[in-house]
Amino acid sequence: MAKVYLGLGTNLGDKEQNLRNAIEEIEERIGKIISLSAFYVTTPWGFDSENSFLNAAICVETSFSPISVLLETKKIELQMGRTHKSVGGIYSDRLIDIDLLLYDDLLLNTDELVLPHPLMTQRLFVMEPLAEIAPNLLHPFLHKTMKTLLQLLSFPKK
Numbered sequence: 001m002a003k004v005y006l007g008l009g010t011n012l013g014d015k016e017q018n019l020r021n022a023i024e025e026i027e028e029r030i031g032k033i034i035s036l037s038a039f040y041v042t043t044p045w046g047f048d049s050e051n052s053f054l055n056a057a058i059c060v061e062t063s064f065s066p067i068s069v070l071l072e073t074k075k076i077e078l079q080m081g082r083t084h085k086s087v088g089g090i091y092s093d094r095l096i097d098i099d100l101l102l103y104d105d106l107l108l109n110t111d112e113l114v115l116p117h118p119l120m121t122q123r124l125f126v127m128e129p130l131a132e133i134a135p136n137l138l139h140p141f142l143h144k145t146m147k148t149l150l151q152l153l154s155f156p157k158k
Contacts, residue, residue, distance in 0.1 A: 001031070001061045001062065001063055002061070002062055002063070002064075002103055002104045003034065003059055003060070003061055003102075003103075003104055004030070004031070004059070004060045004061075004062050004064075004066075004069055004100065004102070004103050004104075005057060005058070005059050005060075005101040005102040005103075005130060005133075005134065005137075006026065006057065006058050006059075006060060006073065006098055006099065006100060006101060007055065007056075007057050007097075007098070007099040007101050007117070007120070007125075007126045007129070007130070008022055008023070008055065008056045008057070008058065008096070008097070008098055008099075009042075009053050009054070009055045009056075009094070009096075009097040009099075009125065010022075010053065010054055010094065010095060010096050010097065011044065011049060011051040011052060011053040011054070011093050011094060012051060012093050012094060012095045013095055015053075015054035016039060016054060018054075018080065018095055018096050019039060019054055019056055019096075021080060021096075022076060022080065022096050022098060023036065023056075023058060025076045025079070025080075026058065026060060026072075026073070026076065026098070027060075029072050029075075029076065030060050030062050030064060030069055030072050030073075031060045031061050031062030031063065031064065032060065032061045032062075033058055033059070033060055034058075034059040034060065034061050035058065035059045035133040035134070036056065036057075036058045036059075036133070037056045037057045037058070037128075037129035037130070037132045037133045038056070038129065038132065039054050039055070039056050040054070040055045040056065040125060040128055040129055041053070041054060042054075042055050042124070042125040045123055045125060049093050051093055053125060055125040055126070055128075055129060056129050057101070057126070057129035057130040057132070057133055057134075058133070059133055059134065066100065066103045066106065066108060066113055066115060067112060067113060069100055069103065070100050070112065070113050073098040073099075073100060076096070076098060077096050077097070077098055080095055080096045081095045081096070082094055082095050082096050082097070099117055099120075099126070100113065100115065100117065101116060101117045101120050101126065101130065102115065102116050102117070102120075102137075102139075102140070103115050105138070105140035106140065107140055107141055116139060116140060116141060121139070121142065121149050121152075121153065122153070123153075124150075124153055124154065127146065127149055127150040127153050128150060130146050130150075131146040131147050131149070131150040134146050135147035
């Protein structure tokens with residue numbers, strides 16, 4: 001069984017219910033949830049919106065391959081009403097966003113999936129909930145803990 005870390009976000013509709021629905025679907029379709037962060041209210045990243053986000057991170061134990069996890073998360077997003085993913089750095093409001101952040105200590109770089117998630121360490125809305133549930137987890141490429149990466153993001157060197 002692999003440990004998979006997912007980042008969740010929503011900024012439309014009943015945000016708390018959106019996260020709870022996504023979490024329920026993930027547990028039914030991907031695997032057992034080992035840990036769940038608090039829900040964090042955050043500002044949009046990469047675009048302007050009047051709608052704040054609600055973000056969380058979860059750890060799931062799964063027997064699925066990384067690509068299978070990705071495909072299942074896309075199906076969940078579609079089922080919940082997400083019509084398109086952000087592409088080419090163009091972001092927009094969304095009912096649900098599920099990002100595959102880490103899959104054990106796997107390093108992967110394919111057209112479909114890059115692991116660890118290439119932007120995770122630049123996003124406070126990812127690193128805060130992730131460091132909450134896995135502070136001592138080592139980033140498989142950077143070899144720093146999630147807690148340290150969060151501190152570097154929160155207090156960058158000048």
